[in-house]
Amino acid sequence: MQTLLIVAPDSDEVAPDLALEAAGLSDVGQERERNEDQFLIATLQQTLHVMDTSVSYDALRWLPSGGKGILLLVADGMGGTGGGDIASSVAVRTIANYLCNVIPATQEVTPSQSPLRQSTIPGMRQGLKSALEQGDVAVRRAAQREGASETMGTTVTMAYIRWPHLYVAHVGDTRCYLFRDDELYQLTTDHTLAEQLRERTHVEVDDSSPWHHVLWNALGGGESPSAEPEVLRRSLWPKDTLLLCSDGLNKHVTDDEIAVALRSAENADDACKRLVAMANAGGGQDNITVLVARSTSPADDAARAPTLRRPAH
Template identity: 30%
Template sequence: MFKIACHGKSDVGLKRTNNEDSFAVEQNLGVAVLADGMGGAAAGELASRFFTRAALEVFSSADSNDDSNNPDPIERTFTLANRKILDHVKENPEHRGMGCTAELLAFKGPRYCLGHVGDSRTYLFRNGQLTQLTRDHSFVQDLLDKGVITPEEARVHRFRHVILRAVGTSESLSVDVMRGEVASGDLFLQCSDGLTDMVEDDLIVQILATGDPLGVKAEKLISAANAAGGYDNVTVVLSEVVPVV
């Protein structure tokens, strides 16, 4: 038997005046969600909040775990958030172009389910190894996959923030959904690109490998991003699989 311990933290960074990231953790529901808004100050903040609120709405509903008559709650969340953002833009055309990236991680029994859209990321830290579970939906990732550029070039490419898929920008939305088994000691990291643009994987591993509480690890990850320049908002959510004694 396992339980899930979660901790999230968000920081505006050193260069921005507003925070377009949003996150929510509900340990009782086994849900951790993170979204990074785009579309300007007010619109970006709204888009990310639309997503986190949609996730809590879906997973808090009495039938969220009813597999017989309802679509998967991961898919339902993305569909609901997509519709809410599109409806908002129809009523507020000055916010046209708003949307968000999103990471939604749900735990049920010995399994996890992950929904992903955009260039925020989810990693699994297991037995000292950091594995990226998600693939960026970005122009630069496509170039990288085709072998046009190297990973080193991708980190500094001038178009690295061009996103090819986001929540709330189109009537149709394709969601990457991944499932797997959890193991005792697993540590999941969800983060906005404000972390991964600034902090190398080796340093992330060093921080996650410490015996520090989740809150301290989150603080250290954000401090590392700001120490490297803090050019963007940075948000991290950590979810640890803890055995029940």
Template identity: 30%
Template sequence: MRIGAFTDKGKAREVNEDCFFVSKFSDEMCSGYCIIADGMGGHNAGEVASKMAIDEIQQYIKESYSHEMTHEQIIQILKESMNKANTIIYNKSLENELFSGMGTTAILCFVYHQSLYIAHVGDSRAYIIRGEEMYQITTDHSMVEELISSGSITREEAQNHPQKNVITRALGGDKDTPVDIYIQEYKPGDIILICTDGLTNMLTNSEILSVIKDNNDLQLAVEELITIANDKGGLDNITVVVLGL
């Protein structure tokens, strides 16, 4: 398993409210996982929310996962880990006024044998690169995505929409937050990319694909992507994790 992972606060933000985690990967069992969270809220509450999400999800998987699990059990663990994080962040936001209204996106990518499982809340994204093409796996939980789905605006118009950064679902945002699950088979040579919107708002898909295809070292690819995002303005925190399967 080839891995590249990095986070940067960007050029415009004083604090990095993104957080990520990459587990150890077992080549024998071909299993492992990575998580990205992009927090939001005043008084650095976003930083607190994203770290809580990463910690709680990681801990739940550590306590619950075993190599003998079925397809259904893995899906259940992913959902339960996100639900647990949601409850803890939501309760924390009610207990402390400084954390009122805090929340975080979360995307959890779990590799097991020949399957890729993704649990998703918010507008951080997962992509798969296969051959010379890059496909978005997840669908954003955002205001503009709803407008695109309803036909009110085009995807091109969404790029500069005033509500571009408004998300409709986040961990900690409500007592119960639905979690989307995506399952995909992967093939030798596939590359998985997960990232926060600090990357996708600054680079096009073709730019991202070009950098990854030009770098066999995925750590160098990730760092180059973040450098380009910053060179274009770095308007948000930027976090990228790439897995070469």
């Protein structure tokens, strides 16, 4: 795991001393034999500059990209017997390569003319939605190629940051949280049958119900493309913290406990380690993957800020 310090992209809306610190950690847990989760932290600046990932670097193509932004992604594979890790890896590679090509080109123009802002709605939403749809097709093709089970699939939750704009796109129950002003907010909705039932009937489903673990929306997991990506847009504030996590975390760690960990952590790296340790202490029944990104001051972190380069693995 490598902590990453990224100076926020140029914008008239943010102070020049603002930066984003990000770290990710993936753990097999206490009961699983293999880790089927994947994560990615990357900057999109003419190329996809991978800062940290659980996916093999050789599997990621380094393609031109005109956009400037930060991409955070967590995928939780499913299917067993090797299918889940294939699905999550294929999804990460496909989505990263696709976004390299479709993020709008950055030019020397005034803020009001920025191609990114012109395409914010619906351009960016459609771009992220299409990336997940491409991932869906790729996972299904991989399942056929590998002779894997039709249940082979993966969740994906990704955040694209072009300060101060945040876009979150997801399928499945991998969550994205926002920690702001000492309060934790869940930005994503779990695409489970339990949550679907609650939304339609306004009746809470018992925590012990198996419907909490049955997805109605994912990449792969069937014969024909059927993913229904959900995309939302928010504005970020200085000192905000984002958390992306597979359900191996929230199976054992409550939202209140997550808030305590984020509040007390010294940095993004420390927050990841604390959260994974808490999930393992609670039973570690599933793979655990967490990705934490928080705005910080380069002046405060200059002594420990790493060079922006591909980490050694």
